[in-house]
Amino acid sequence: MDRGRLEAFSDGVFAVAITLLALGLSVAGPGHGSLAHQLASRWPAFVAYVVSFFTVGIIWVNHHALVSNLVVVDRVLLFLNLVMLLFVVMVPFGTVTAADYLARGGFDPRVAVAVYGAVLAGMSAGFGAMFEWSLREGRTKVPVPRDQWWAARRRFVSGGLIYLAVIGLAFASAPAAFALTGTVAVYYVFERTPAVPGSRTSPSGQEPDPDA
Amino acid sequence: MDRGRLEAFSDGVFAVAITLLALGLSVAGPGHGSLAHQLASRWPAFVAYVVSFFTVGIIWVNHHALVSNLVVVDRVLLFLNLVMLLFVVMVPFGTVTAADYLARGGFDPRVAVAVYGAVLAGMSAGFGAMFEWSLREGRTKVPVPRDQWWAARRRFVSGGLIYLAVIGLAFASAPAAFALTGTVAVYYVFERTPAVPGSRTSPSGQEPDPDA
Amino acid sequence: MDRGRLEAFSDGVFAVAITLLALGLSVAGPGHGSLAHQLASRWPAFVAYVVSFFTVGIIWVNHHALVSNLVVVDRVLLFLNLVMLLFVVMVPFGTVTAADYLARGGFDPRVAVAVYGAVLAGMSAGFGAMFEWSLREGRTKVPVPRDQWWAARRRFVSGGLIYLAVIGLAFASAPAAFALTGTVAVYYVFERTPAVPGSRTSPSGQEPDPDA
């Protein structure tokens, strides 16, 4: 068991991915119309940046809470963690793609937002698999009682299901589907899914650490 | 309470953001005039790089001092930290935009420097909110006495207010407003706002750590 | 002996390199045909991204297991670690090159996949040298018994040899050689080469840490 480097590596990937999001903000520069106009016309990039930033930030907070509660780290978890990070790393790609096409006409915006939703759904599924792995007895310091498994899953699956809905909704209305991803981010900021139920007492939303 | 990963993630974001600043230094390359001329004409990029580097570096030092003094990390603080990082990550964007337009004519430089000031003001506001949060009793190892709250706030708010002034001043004179951001960086390098007043005795400007 | 910063620096490099892989996914953007078509025509980029992501992820897991078992860190090891990281950092370059040319005609795809194989062979050789270094008595907490050295080497050398084979095979068939790299990744995900033989009992595939 060695949570330290799992956290260090994951934190590094989260940090780089969240920082690369801002590469999508750059304007074309001098010679492409007034700067004010360039900035104004790139409003989808700014909106998408904020939504993606908080979406990745929330996953990081949940990842943090989940991993800090683990007592066992095995190969399966390392693999599931890599799967989740595979999608975290794709978030800047999804964000730039959505932002570039969101304000355009035709079918492209729908594809772009569906891609964005698919990346977030993958990230959510990867995290859900890590959570599912952690439910087995003896893997966490503070176990989730068996009768709360379905309640806990419902909360997680609902997040993942919304992103699946985003993919479908995108083909009906790209802006509506994109707005839904923003709503999820706002919702989770104010009502974070507890990574591990039964951990309500600690002020930080985390389990009391017996090692601390 | 778990300051460790808050620090690790924040350090990662600070490190990536500060390193991405240098992407704005690259020249167009062979075929765009003599290299000496290209470098000389990009002097605003070098100046903006240095100013932004030390501005982010100072915020990192202050963040470091603030977080190392915490005894509680809750969801609100994690959220405020994310808000601050949202603007830290935008600093390379603001820096490149300011550098690209600073030596140009017309209205664009004013918009560019205003954008730069807005990013720094946001970063400053995010940090100020974290500081404000830390004032509540029991949240820091070394509490700030209540009668020093306003003195402490004044010092922080003055930093944030200067960046607000940069935004306004930019529309009068872009170079003057930009120079003001450089002055703030120089000022803070030599007279760092103590993150937590009353911590003057330690050689590192930090509180004696009871855990150490 | 100080494993901490060796791990921190290496983790940082692994994290940045694995995140930069996604830069190769970006599409040309509006005005270059339908987005669906652009995405579809870039399938090699997505395949190469997934293969490289897991290849780097597996090396990270192995690096983790190897370093956590060390009791000595000397200049030679730091140098070998740098050599390995030299190639880890080149993986995004090799991946983008392979992806850009994989679906093209002529001789270029063969060169591209050979370059990709060479980068992976270098990474594998660097890791193999670190492993070889760790075999000497007294350098690891749990030593590899001398009679298992060749078995351990065979497992490592086979990985490196396959990447050498990829280089050769690339000149016969670029797609076949590229598929071979993917097969190696899948193989190692399911059957990770134990970094240190004799460590089968621990649930995480790592040695019990006497310091823990």
Added chain:
Amino acid sequence: MDRGRLEAFSDGVFAVAITLLALGLSVAGPGHGSLAHQLASRWPAFVAYVVSFFTVGIIWVNHHALVSNLVVVDRVLLFLNLVMLLFVVMVPFGTVTAADYLARGGFDPRVAVAVYGAVLAGMSAGFGAMFEWSLREGRTKVPVPRDQWWAARRRFVSGGLIYLAVIGLAFASAPAAFALTGTVAVYYVFERTPAVPGSRTSPSGQEPDPDA
């Protein structure tokens, strides 16, 4: 005193800067001549990548050794560390500039290599200042005896002086000056300047850590 986050932040910056070096390797892609020719004509990029990678890697090793020996971290050191990192972050810029112009004719290659030398000289000066700061009594676990100060300085200053010589030599011969930077890297890999003299007994070239 808190070395931890100084190391974490610095390691992050080193890791990102060393990884961004590889961005300079990318070829123009399909439609710009055969890939083999493109790669061959970019040999300066590969040479510059390797030289810069090991140069930054060596500074990281020395930084590691220096900081791990500190017992005091004050504002002055944090500032000197930022100055050093300011130049570390510029290394990818200097490397790409040198590589882009090295094989060209005219005066540009001389300017490019002079820029590269100036970045390395700045990095070296920043590190030298940190070393100088650490000489004062009580700042390191294992102090450097006063009669060894000049010997230690000579070794450090010689590194910095060579980079100053590179700047001058560049205007006589860009390739010779660039080759000199490579020679310095090779020299330091095999004969690392001990960050703190008197620490020869430990196998890792570091002081025995009384805390360990």
